[in-house]
Amino acid sequence: MTRPFPPRSRSLDSLPGYPMAGIPERRRELEEAGVDVIDLGAGDADLAPPPLAVKRLQEAAEDPSFSRYPFQLGLPEFRRRVAGWMGSRFGLELDPFQDLLPLIGSKEGIAHLLMAILNPGDVAVYSDPGYQAYLGGTVLAGATPHPVALRPENDFLLPFRELPERVLDKTRVLILNYPNNPTSAVAPRSYLADAVEFCRERGIVLLHDNAYSEMAFDGYRPPSVLEIEGAAEVTVEFHSLSKTYNMTGWRLGWVAGNRELIATLSRLKTFVDTGAFKAVQAAGIGALDSWKDWVPQNVEIFRRRRDGAVAAFQDAGFQLKPPRATMYLWIPVPGGRPSRDFARQALDEAGVVVIPGAALGDGGEGFFRVALTVPEGRLREGAARLRNLSGG
Numbered sequence: 080m081t082r083p084f085p086p087r088s089r090s091l092d093s094l095p096g097y098p099m100a101g102i103p104e105r106r107r108e109l110e111e112a113g114v115d116v117i118d119l120g121a122g123d124a125d126l127a128p129p130p131l132a133v134k135r136l137q138e139a140a141e142d143p144s145f146s147r148y149p150f151q152l153g154l155p156e157f158r159r160r161v162a163g164w165m166g167s168r169f170g171l172e173l174d175p176f177q178d179l180l181p182l183i184g185s186k187e188g189i190a191h192l193l194m195a196i197l198n199p200g201d202v203a204v205y206s207d208p209g210y211q212a213y214l215g216g217t218v219l220a221g222a223t224p225h226p227v228a229l230r231p232e233n234d235f236l237l238p239f240r241e242l243p244e245r246v247l248d249k250t251r252v253l254i255l256n257y258p259n260n261p262t263s264a265v266a267p268r269s270y271l272a273d274a275v276e277f278c279r280e281r282g283i284v285l286l287h288d289n290a291y292s293e294m295a296f297d298g299y300r301p302p303s304v305l306e307i308e309g310a311a312e313v314t315v316e317f318h319s320l321s322k323t324y325n326m327t328g329w330r331l332g333w334v335a336g337n338r339e340l341i342a343t344l345s346r347l348k349t350f351v352d353t354g355a356f357k358a359v360q361a362a363g364i365g366a367l368d369s370w371k372d373w374v375p376q377n378v379e380i381f382r383r384r385r386d387g388a389v390a391a392f393q394d395a396g397f398q399l400k401p402p403r404a405t406m407y408l409w410i411p412v413p414g415g416r417p418s419r420d421f422a423r424q425a426l427d428e429a430g431v432v433v434i435p436g437a438a439l440g441d442g443g444e445g446f447f448r449v450a451l452t453v454p455e456g457r458l459r460e461g462a463a464r465l466r467n468l469s470g471g
């Protein structure tokens with residue numbers, strides 16, 4: 080063979096490896112050696128979905144009509160319920176058939192939207208550290224990523240007004256995510272309003288990832304960017320059932336906002352997928368119907384875990400404040416050590432998996448992430464085991 084085999088796309092080749100490379104293998108080795116590993120890594124809750132979602136899935140699975148292709152239309156009733164929920168939660172009036180689109184999880188939609196709107200030479204601005212799909216979608220579209228570091232001195236808000244003109248000239252999309260994974264930062268409404276104005280002035284798409292809109296504490300209610308006047312001219316906002324309803328594996332979310340952008344994404348998706356399983360969309364209706372009564376007690380579990388974990392990490396010598404939203408603690412690595420070294424040591428010496436900030440982007444260096452996805456007792460034990468690494 081004279082040509083390289085198997086062939087690989089240059090854009091795929093240019094993407095980095097899996098952020099957690101090496102950790103699962105090391106974890107297995109330790110477990111085989113009898114270590115009780117505490118996994119504070121994955122943003123994937125250990126809790127059950129709402130019973131009504133499970134019941135609706137069971138019922139739908141029995142009905143052969145749900146086994147047919149969903150296409151991009153999906154279940155009309157799911158669309159109507161999503162529009163209804165966006166109305167009661169954010170005061171929005173959305174047309175279920177034009178202003179939103181069901182997705183096979185928000186990750187799928189984010190990556191595909193970027194592929195649908197970007198060309199080589201275009202720039203996508205997004206936060207660093209940030210969710211994988213922002214980089215992936217941009218690079219797979221052949222466009223240029225422009226990660227911007229989220230720093231504590233800016234309250235982890237992406238300083239889009241400071242971008243140089245040479246970058247802005249080429250920028251077609253600004254990706255924001257508040258409440259933020261991994262920093263747990265929340266954005267004041269004035270910041271989001273300024274982002275809308277900025278994007279409208281410059282003809283930039285505002286992609287807002289609102290996957291954590293319902294995971295907030297102490298009375299804080301994260302807004303939708305679509306509440307801001309004029310936002311729908313340039314904005315699409317992604318929502319997910321994954322975190323709100325402990326349904327990460329079910330793969331269901333939606334995008335709402337600008338009609339033309341939604342039609343563009345829907346067109347791209349007709350070439351690559353045929354929609355989320357209708358029985359899962361039926362379950363999604365059950366989840367949305369559980370929002371009012373079920374979500375608060377689920378959030379309360381995370382609130383208790385947050386309080387327990389924050390106290391335990393503080394007691395172990397780490398510097399952190401309780402976050403107002405998300406299921407993450409974003410903690411400075413003590414002693415200015417590289418975050419990957421710290422995470423490696425945490426696993427090797429304490430049997431605790433944490434995510435090194437640098438694994439989520441260069442801008443995450445200096446921090447590590449803890450997910451509140453295990454019971455409070457495990458969080459407390461994990462923190463206690465890390466005391467020797469805190470330097471405190």
Ligand SMILES: Cc1ncc(COP(=O)(O)O)c(C=O)c1O
Binds near residue numbers: 183186210259
């Ligand atoms: C910021 C952010 N956006 C999107 C997602 C993806 O969610 P989904 O399961 O809907 O694809 C995640 C999941 O971790 C996330 O943290």
